[in-house]
Amino acid sequence: MPNIVVLVKQVPDTYSERRLSDSDHTLDRDSADAVLDEINERAVEEALLIKEAQGGEVTVLSVGPDRATEAIRKALSMGADKAVHVSDPALHGSCVIQTSKVIAAAVGKVDGVDLVIAGNEATDGRSGAVPAILAELLGYPQLTHARKVVIEGTTIKVTRETDEGLTHLEASLPAVVSVGEKINEPRYPSFKGIMAAKKKPVETLTVADLGIDAGEVGLASATSTVVEAAPKPPRAAGQKVEDEGDGGAKIAEYLVGQKLI
Amino acid sequence: MSDYPTLFSPLRIGPLTAKNRVWMTAHSTQLVKDHNFTDEHVHYYAERARGGVGVITMEAMAVHPTTQPYKGKIFAFDPAVVPNYEKLAAAVHEHDTLLLAQPWHRGRETSGTVNRLPVWAPSSVPDVVYREMPHVLVDEEIDELVNGYVLAARHAVEGGLDGVEVHGLAHGYLLGQFLSPATNHRTDQFGGSFENRLRLILDIIARTRAETGRTKVVGVRINGSDGGVPGGLTNADWAKIARAIADTGLVDYISVTRGTYIERMDIYGATPQPAGFQVEDTARIKAAVPELPVVVVGRMNTPELAEQVLAAGQADMVGMARQLIADPEWANKARDGETTSIRPCVGANWCMASIVNSPLACVHNPAVGRELTLGVGTLTDAPAAKRVAVVGGGPGGMRAALTAAQRGHRVTLFEQDAELGGQVRLIGRSETYAEWQGITDWLISQLDRTDVQVQLKHRAEAAELLAEGFDEVVVATGSTPLKHGWSSLRPASWGDGTTVPGADQWNVHSVAEALSGKAQIGPRVFIFDDTGARQPVVAAEYLADRRHEVTLVTRLPQVAPDLEASRDLQATYRRVRGKGIRFITDHEVDAVVEDSVVLRDVWTGETTTHADVDAVVLSTGNAADDALYHALKGRLPVRAIGDCVSPRRIFNAIWEGELAGREI
Numbered sequence: 055m056p057n058i059v060v061l062v063k064q065v066p067d068t069y070s071e072r073r074l075s076d077s078d079h080t081l082d083r084d085s086a087d088a089v090l091d092e093i094n095e096r097a098v099e100e101a102l103l104i105k106e107a108q109g110g111e112v113t114v115l116s117v118g119p120d121r122a123t124e125a126i127r128k129a130l131s132m133g134a135d136k137a138v139h140v141s142d143p144a145l146h147g148s149c150v151i152q153t154s155k156v157i158a159a160a161v162g163k164v165d166g167v168d169l170v171i172a173g174n175e176a177t178d179g180r181s182g183a184v185p186a187i188l189a190e191l192l193g194y195p196q197l198t199h200a201r202k203v204v205i206e207g208t209t210i211k212v213t214r215e216t217d218e219g220l221t222h223l224e225a226s227l228p229a230v231v232s233v234g235e236k237i238n239e240p241r242y243p244s245f246k247g248i249m250a251a252k253k254k255p256v257e258t259l260t261v262a263d264l265g266i267d268a269g270e271v272g273l274a275s276a277t278s279t280v281v282e283a284a285p286k287p288p289r290a291a292g293q294k295v296e297d298e299g300d301g302g303a304k305i306a307e308y309l310v311g312q313k314l315i
Numbered sequence: 316m317s318d319y320p321t322l323f324s325p326l327r328i329g330p331l332t333a334k335n336r337v338w339m340t341a342h343s344t345q346l347v348k349d350h351n352f353t354d355e356h357v358h359y360y361a362e363r364a365r366g367g368v369g370v371i372t373m374e375a376m377a378v379h380p381t382t383q384p385y386k387g388k389i390f391a392f393d394p395a396v397v398p399n400y401e402k403l404a405a406a407v408h409e410h411d412t413l414l415l416a417q418p419w420h421r422g423r424e425t426s427g428t429v430n431r432l433p434v435w436a437p438s439s440v441p442d443v444v445y446r447e448m449p450h451v452l453v454d455e456e457i458d459e460l461v462n463g464y465v466l467a468a469r470h471a472v473e474g475g476l477d478g479v480e481v482h483g484l485a486h487g488y489l490l491g492q493f494l495s496p497a498t499n500h501r502t503d504q505f506g507g508s509f510e511n512r513l514r515l516i517l518d519i520i521a522r523t524r525a526e527t528g529r530t531k532v533v534g535v536r537i538n539g540s541d542g543g544v545p546g547g548l549t550n551a552d553w554a555k556i557a558r559a560i561a562d563t564g565l566v567d568y569i570s571v572t573r574g575t576y577i578e579r580m581d582i583y584g585a586t587p588q589p590a591g592f593q594v595e596d597t598a599r600i601k602a603a604v605p606e607l608p609v610v611v612v613g614r615m616n617t618p619e620l621a622e623q624v625l626a627a628g629q630a631d632m633v634g635m636a637r638q639l640i641a642d643p644e645w646a647n648k649a650r651d652g653e654t655t656s657i658r659p660c661v662g663a664n665w666c667m668a669s670i671v672n673s674p675l676a677c678v679h680n681p682a683v684g685r686e687l688t689l690g691v692g693t694l695t696d697a698p699a700a701k702r703v704a705v706v707g708g709g710p711g712g713m714r715a716a717l718t719a720a721q722r723g724h725r726v727t728l729f730e731q732d733a734e735l736g737g738q739v740r741l742i743g744r745s746e747t748y749a750e751w752q753g754i755t756d757w758l759i760s761q762l763d764r765t766d767v768q769v770q771l772k773h774r775a776e777a778a779e780l781l782a783e784g785f786d787e788v789v790v791a792t793g794s795t796p797l798k799h800g801w802s803s804l805r806p807a808s809w810g811d812g813t814t815v816p817g818a819d820q821w822n823v824h825s826v827a828e829a830l831s832g833k834a835q836i837g838p839r840v841f842i843f844d845d846t847g848a849r850q851p852v853v854a855a856e857y858l859a860d861r862r863h864e865v866t867l868v869t870r871l872p873q874v875a876p877d878l879e880a881s882r883d884l885q886a887t888y889r890r891v892r893g894k895g896i897r898f899i900t901d902h903e904v905d906a907v908v909e910d911s912v913v914l915r916d917v918w919t920g921e922t923t924t925h926a927d928v929d930a931v932v933l934s935t936g937n938a939a940d941d942a943l944y945h946a947l948k949g950r951l952p953v954r955a956i957g958d959c960v961s962p963r964r965i966f967n968a969i970w971e972g973e974l975a976g977r978e979i
């Protein structure tokens with residue numbers, strides 16, 4: 055009966071136009087519709103599938119501004135049991151290491167955690183480093199980019215998928231898993247799920263509640279900062295290669311020119 | 316040199332030469348009066364000739380009184396057509412375009428209601444659409460039929476046309492009914508063997524050629540395949556038929572199409588039928604008759620595709636009907652490198668739907684059938700340039716703004732949303748109907764070429780419009796979905812401000828809300844429709860594509876009966892049922908109670924409760940947003956168009972937008 059913590063995050067809808075704020079190059083969270091990150095929905099779904107098969111409890115954990123409650127509610131509507139929400143103005147502009155420290159401390163507040171599930175990369179920050187840093191901080195094995203997760207007793211088996219191919223990983227619990235796009239199709243919250251979510255407990259914590267000094271987090275002491283931001287440039291026209299029997303050679307020539315092969 | 320060298324190269328068709336490879340295939344215009352052509356016909360065909368088409372085959376015409384599904388059919392056997400042929404030929408030949416007649420008989424695919432005559436067929440098998448038990452043709456009647464084709468050819472020659480295209484083999488019509496063992500159960504000289512089934516056709520071709528001589532063109536329209544008809548003719552069968560026809564040495568070209576009434580989307584496939592959907596079948600016919608010019612058809616909508624198919628030798632001529640309905644200047648625009656101004660055929664089949672009750676129309680070409688007054692070159696400069704505000708950036712508002720600006724007015728277009736497009740943009744969010752966005756994308760691209768000022772995220776109010784000093788205002792503010800949930804069987808409830816119990820719950824949405832992607836919709840959805848229109852099906856499919864379990868409930872005896880007119884009802888049912896969408900007919904919503912829906916049988920009054928329904932989507936029509944119109948009326952010259960007058964179709968919005976733009 056594994057106790058699972060799922061990390062969720064409110065992100066701007068990828069359909070809407072996203073901007074960084076002009077003043078400090080952090081995400082302008084007001085300019086876009088916010089939604090539960092799709093990859094987090096998959097993380098929640100995976101936790102729920104494990105719970106449905108083996109029992110246990112699913113806690114969602116979110117570090118983010120007050121608006122993150124919507125993402126938390128969605129995860130609870132899908133069927134998670136309870137939530138922990140770390141919300142503190144001091145967190146504004148925190149880097150991945152600071153954020154991971156806060157998450158690690160918050161995971162410590164949940165009793166008897168067997169498994170932490172996260173999405174492998176959020177659609178906003180895209181650093182993709184939080185699950186690994188978190189595992190280091192917690193001293194748990196990390197099984198990232200999972201496309202399949204199996205729990206057998208105190209063992210976890212993961213099929214990891216990256217550009218290099220598939221790898222089969224095995225570790226003992228507790229562990230940190232990050233899931234990829236192909237892990238599952240997340241469910242829609244049902245009417246009953248949405249109604250029930252309104253009554254589920256959400257514990258709200260500040261960084262002080264986690265025993266962290268406010269000076270250790272936030273933009274001022276971040277280990278990385280965004281110094282400049284520019285919208286994605288329009289795609290340049292591609293180069294057309296006419297195949298006159300020598301298409302293969304021409305493509306190879308191009309790739310060599312680009313130092314790709 | 317043109318970007319499309321093959322497309323704009325000439326081709327010999329028997330004794331004559333087509334100036335390019337663009338062939339307008341036959342399509343009914345319903346501009347007919349008293350079984351004859353009208354002046355509207357002359358303008359319709361002349362417009363397409365002026366637009367650069369190489370060859371025009373005119374709409375199918377009856378060879379006999381027994382083939383008359385509705386009133387609007389020309390009698391090609393009646394000499395009264397000759398003077399009109401002369402007028403048509405003069406108007407079309409002026410542009411160096413060839414003009415052909417298309418004599419045909421529908422056989423069993425018709426009804427005897429209009430003409431009070433029995434329906435003819437080789438054997439007594441009813442058609443799926445008309446369902447009328449046919450009379451089995453006897454020898455004397457077969458002679459009459461052949462004579463009808465002969466008369467049609469004679470009149471075409473007398474009227475100065477360039478020839479005839481023998482029709483009736485394709486689309487499951489009478490000659491196709493003789494050809495196919497599925498519908499020809501005869502045991503006489505016209506049934507059984509391949510030769511027997513072909514006999515009548517070869518006779519008609521020989522007698523037609525005898526009538527026209529060698530100075531005119533004689534062609535034949537065949538199928539590339541009958542589609543999925545059990546026991547119907549396959550692509551290989553049709554290749555063999557094409558070969559046999561070519562072997563007579565009497566035919567100058569073969570035009571290839573597809574399908575029968577069992578699946579009409581094979582004939583005039585609407586979206587999502589892809590571009591060039593008949594190319595492969597046609598290429599195999601071409602391979603069977605290498606010596607004859609072959610016409611390919613079927614959503615050949617872009618010059619790129621046309622050039623590619625021609626250059627690859629898959630066909631010799633590119634046929635199109637709907638793309639030339641939507642834009643008669645397609646050929647000239649392609650030739651002149653003006654492809655971005657081509658108004659695309661989006662495959663909405665409003666053209667098909669329109670001819671059921673009225674002359675031909677196109678969803679976004681308001682000039683169809685009105686070429687004389689609204690066609691190319693009829694736009695006049697405004698007597699004085701006025702400052703015009705158009706409020707609402709849906710298709711109607713955009714059309715009004717565009718037309719007014721083209722006439723020299725200074726136009727500001729206000730749209731409260733962040734994007735133009737109105738409800739078309741919502742429909743276009745469905746993968747199946749994404750192409751419909753071509754309607755609004757095209758309008759936006761044309762607006763870009765004018766100096767219309769577009770103000771997005773701007774909800775224009777009356778006071779502001781008055782203060783700004785606009786000379787005229789066009790109000791195109793659209794409509795808002797009704798969410799009371801009442802069916803039209805309960806008119807009294809529409810006026811009293813009530814809703815069906817529970818229709819005001821948070822989990823009850825409109826079609827527009829469902830399509831916006833913003834409503835929170837749970838896994839199991841009931842959609843209730845009272846309109847019979849396409850929108851509930853669009854929403855159902857959009858949700859099913861996103862893994863929702865959808866039930867479509869209608870108070871009508873059939874889901875979306877409007878799709879019958881656009882001919883895609885069967886194809887749509889097949890597709891959406893295949894996606895797991897369930898249908899419940901003859902029911903209205905009695906109540907929504909949390910996640911239960913109570914339905915009432917409209918005939919017996921019996922109710923049934925459906926549990927675990929996470930969301931309800933209502934399709935019960937819209938209310939006109941006419942507040943701005945009433946606020947401005949009497950204070951400034953103002954016109955209302957489209958849904959804010961009364962919520963209707965895309966066609967009406969664009970039509971009224973065009974008229975408003977011309978009147979100012």
Ligand SMILES: Cc1cc2nc3c(=O)[nH]c(=O)nc-3n(C[C@H](O)[C@H](O)[C@H](O)COP(=O)(O)O)c2cc1C
Pocket residue numbers: 340341342343374375417482536572582583584612613614615634635636637638666667670
């Ligand atoms: C409104 C309409 C009427 C048609 N009537 C005829 C007809 O009279 N004879 C014929 O051979 N084909 C007829 N067709 C079929 C067209 O000639 C053509 O084969 C078909 O529409 C597919 O081509 P498209 O995708 O370019 O429209 C009709 C099509 C439409 C849309």
Ligand code: SF4
Pocket residue numbers: 637638640641659660661662663664665666667676677678679680
């Ligand atoms: S109504 Fe639709 S399908 Fe018909 S010609 Fe116009 S755009 Fe094409």
